[in-house]
Amino acid sequence: MSAASTRVLETARTGRGMVWVIAVMLFLTVLATAGGIGTARATGAIGVQLGGRATVQVAAADPARRERDVGEAAAVLAGIAGVSQVRVVPRAEIARLLSPWLGGDAADVDLPIPAMVDLTVADKASVTRVRRALAAALPGARLDLHSAALAPVRRFLTVMSVLGLALVAMMVAATAFVVVLAARAGLEAHRGTIEVMHMLGATDVQVARLFQRRLSLDAALGAAVGGVAGLVAVALLGAQASALGSELLGAVTLGGLGWGVLLLLPFAFVALAAGVARRAVVRSLGQML
Template sequence: MSGADRRVLDEAGGLRAMTWVMAIMLFLTILAAALGLGTRQSARALERQLAGRLTVQVVEGSPVVRDALAARTLAVLRALPDVRRATAVDRAELARLLEPWLGSAGADTDLPVPAMIDVDLASGADPDRIVAAVRRIGPASRVDRHQRWMSPVSGFLDTLTWLALGLVVLMLTATAAVVVLAARAGLETHRATIEVMHMLGSTDVQVARLFQRRIALDAAIGGAAGSAAALAMLVFLGTRLAALGSELLGGITLGAGDWAVLVLLPVAFVVLAMAAARMTIVGALRQSL
């Protein structure tokens, strides 16, 4: 932008405020987009994990019968081609899981705790065949599908993803509205100067280009500042999530494609600001001048 162009627009305080507005808008937009992308990745990881896992429970009051049925069930499961791995859950591990509710009584050998077997399915396996095979062993066995009882969590993550997408669209709309207001304010501030430029032969497109360049500069500076702050916040939140050690929250990660989308958001904002400014100024000039 030339010195003459800057002098035409430097008095437009509304345009200078665009730097701060764009920084705030882009900061919030990148955080919302990161939330949506992260929860989408987490939902996909959860679906992959749960779709291939089952838990078999052998419910029997007699410990001797229970252990015999559990051993037989484990042998049948390991022989099935649909099963990649079947592992009996150690009773000490079950007692540890029950300790918050039962206390030391969970370790009592006489306590009728069901035997449990974790099953990892092979690729393309049919869970119904495994359920049928387990039920043929005896009515004391039941199969729990992880995907079924974790579906509310997956649905909640999908809801968060769509909510984040809605926030991004809302922020884009709000940014375009702010640019329109700033462009109209600059147009009113410099109306006398624009009339002189028209008398000297300047076209509406040439005048609009001045505003477009200035708004693009403000949007670029504000976008860079907002993006840097948002990315720094994401890195900080990522380290905190990793420190939690939670498998579910640890799945909220961003892939290379997700980071590329976040990096391209500032460019999209600048293009949006330029387009909104150009259409606003050209439209207003054609109507009033």
């Protein structure tokens, strides 16, 4: 039986292509998992950073009146319950933000750029009080909630997170299917050897253990290749996103927990392959013999 076992272990190469299939599957799974975790964290970060943030725009053609109105708006806002961090945005800062579109004209004092007041509101009731106070004191002022402006972005990131989770589930299911096919192909290719092993006293569980070991080794090799390639790709993409200097892309990070999940994926794939292979072989042996 020892010789037969060795033969099965050394010649059960029918599922050798499974190594590269699992490598590709794990590579894609690492990317999808990283994308899902990163977008989920970005969605949360946007909610935290922009929660309660708002801007009041005061537009007036006359610069003197505009400055007077923005000062009055800041004074009104500072006296409203639930409103904090009231700050008049300097015109130079607004000009700097508009310079990519207006160039040097953004600093022109005659350009009717609206004056702005940044503030933080505690809740929806505070927003209602701000709107009422502005309508009474400065009917022309407009309140813009940052969270409302970026709501489409948050919805998009949420959809991307769900899509990443769905892709991971499909990759896991496809990997399990490939392992089942490899196990059945190996059994069919070595049917004669298995029959001899049974005549020598080997049980279905013992035969299944041999194939489980062979397929687990193949899965481990594929997981190592795909896992390393996936982690390197994620690290490179993260470095590229950070180098762009985008505040939104900078929020797409994995964190310690996210990297821990990615590092566990290769081991999870090997465990999946071992469990699926054992079950598939035992079931197929029961049908064959």
